[in-house]
Amino acid sequence: MSEQEVARKAKPGGHPQDPPNPLRFLEKIARNHGGFAPINMGMSAAAFCLVSDPALIKEVLVEHYQKYKHSTGYQQIRAVIGEGLLLSEGATWKQQRTLAQPHFSPSTLNGQLDWMSKLVADCLDAWQPYAETPAPVDLSHQFNLLTQRLAGVWVMGRGFQKRAETMAEIYGHIQKILFARDTSAEQSANAQGMEEAINLEQAVARLDQCVYELLDEYPEIMHDDVGFLKHLLADGDPETLIRENRRSLRDQIMTLFFTAADTTAASLCWTTYVLDKYSEVKQRIHEEVNAVLGKQNPTPELLKRMEYTEKVIKESLRLYPPVPSFSRIALEDHLIGSHPVSRNMTLIISPYVTHRLAQHWDNPYEFDPDRFGKERSDGRSPFAYIPFAAGPRSCIGSNLALMVSKLVIALIMQRYDLTLVPGQSMEPQISTVMWPKYGMNVNVNRLARLNPDSAFTSNEVSMSDKTPSSAL
Numbered sequence: 001m002s003e004q005e006v007a008r009k010a011k012p013g014g015h016p017q018d019p020p021n022p023l024r025f026l027e028k029i030a031r032n033h034g035g036f037a038p039i040n041m042g043m044s045a046a047a048f049c050l051v052s053d054p055a056l057i058k059e060v061l062v063e064h065y066q067k068y069k070h071s072t073g074y075q076q077i078r079a080v081i082g083e084g085l086l087l088s089e090g091a092t093w094k095q096q097r098t099l100a101q102p103h104f105s106p107s108t109l110n111g112q113l114d115w116m117s118k119l120v121a122d123c124l125d126a127w128q129p130y131a132e133t134p135a136p137v138d139l140s141h142q143f144n145l146l147t148q149r150l151a152g153v154w155v156m157g158r159g160f161q162k163r164a165e166t167m168a169e170i171y172g173h174i175q176k177i178l179f180a181r182d183t184s185a186e187q188s189a190n191a192q193g194m195e196e197a198i199n200l201e202q203a204v205a206r207l208d209q210c211v212y213e214l215l216d217e218y219p220e221i222m223h224d225d226v227g228f229l230k231h232l233l234a235d236g237d238p239e240t241l242i243r244e245n246r247r248s249l250r251d252q253i254m255t256l257f258f259t260a261a262d263t264t265a266a267s268l269c270w271t272t273y274v275l276d277k278y279s280e281v282k283q284r285i286h287e288e289v290n291a292v293l294g295k296q297n298p299t300p301e302l303l304k305r306m307e308y309t310e311k312v313i314k315e316s317l318r319l320y321p322p323v324p325s326f327s328r329i330a331l332e333d334h335l336i337g338s339h340p341v342s343r344n345m346t347l348i349i350s351p352y353v354t355h356r357l358a359q360h361w362d363n364p365y366e367f368d369p370d371r372f373g374k375e376r377s378d379g380r381s382p383f384a385y386i387p388f389a390a391g392p393r394s395c396i397g398s399n400l401a402l403m404v405s406k407l408v409i410a411l412i413m414q415r416y417d418l419t420l421v422p423g424q425s426m427e428p429q430i431s432t433v434m435w436p437k438y439g440m441n442v443n444v445n446r447l448a449r450l451n452p453d454s455a456f457t458s459n460e461v462s463m464s465d466k467t468p469s470s471a472l
């Protein structure tokens, strides 16, 4: 049972008025019952606990990490991503992580900035027609396409480009099926569940066909390629490695493709949302992009200087963590702090909840990027801020995600002013990845008056310069 299901099915006890959002329910449990709170599932012994205290989170994720395995909540996606880095355990995980790690080092990431920047710029330039019509566009869909393109090339190399549309279509289909399962209370045990299972099987078969074809072609194009796949095939004869490790290679690249695209797109959605909500924050980012980048192409050095933008992204990840909760199943009896944990107990850790605890964050509901400045961060436990989890099984792509988010925001700021269509609900949809439940309709407005010598000046980014529709 996933943590989302736990939250949905848990007996609210004396809280019949609990809001339906399961994360708010978990938040309440943490507030009322402390940093290690059993969750009443109507069974005799508590088999589920919410761990929200940073010191205890550290024990689970770092000190005792070997006493846990990943939650069965990920079983849903196992059929799609297989035994890659997210779902493998023990020696296989260790070997995959050690092999992958160098490809995520800052120097490797910096070396990839050029092509990423071009790819993002191309995607954003393709938004021009949206700026010429008053019709709004669903930004969650656009960000999904953009991050899939990036993740696809980053993982599979240039061979992905010609398959991008087919894979986006299959990906969208799979997302829908998994999302429906994730958010429906009754699963697979009914006719609809059976139909979903068949649909999923067919979609995965199409996905496999794409990936295997790409693998077969890869040795011919790999010499000047950029993808993670090249890194996986670096030690040996690529054709032999592909022939002997087809399934494992497929699982490793699908794992990275799926973990990278969804999460980063959701993060970009929430960041755009807060920028729309807090116009003074948006203004400061515009100023920073203008001062640091102007019309230049981003370089690692320039991105590094965009400190305020980074704080905004971090603060958005605090209030709207794309992975709002994850869990671990205990493999043996032991203690966390003074709390007994028995074998098979599921511990739920929720970045969403821990990021909103008043014991660790001043005015936790306030959007305040400056809280990530050095002075105000001193003394805060690193385990109070866990959008990428922590410890040996933390997100391997955290630096990539931050770099891509900064890059996309900077390149958007060079081109457009995005404004949310007023009156829409931005209720988060709770599933493995947290999306705006009803999508996110925005108007794409071209920047007011471009100065021919610089991208724009802050005065020119007039909030009142909007297409008629965005002024609705």
Ligand code: HEM
Binding pocket: 070, 085, 086, 087, 097, 255, 256, 259, 260, 261, 263, 264, 267, 321, 322, 323, 326, 327, 386, 387, 388, 389, 392, 393, 394, 395, 396, 397, 398, 400, 401
């Ligand atoms: C804003 C974007 C992202 C967020 C919020 C995020 C968050 C997370 C979290 C919370 C986990 C831990 C899950 C668990 O323990 O159950 C995780 C693991 C993982 N993430 Fe990310 N992630 C993001 C982007 C990425 C990217 C860009 C990649 C790859 C290119 C990636 C690859 C992975 C992998 C492979 C794991 C499993 C690592 C392991 O178990 O060794 N993620 N991520």
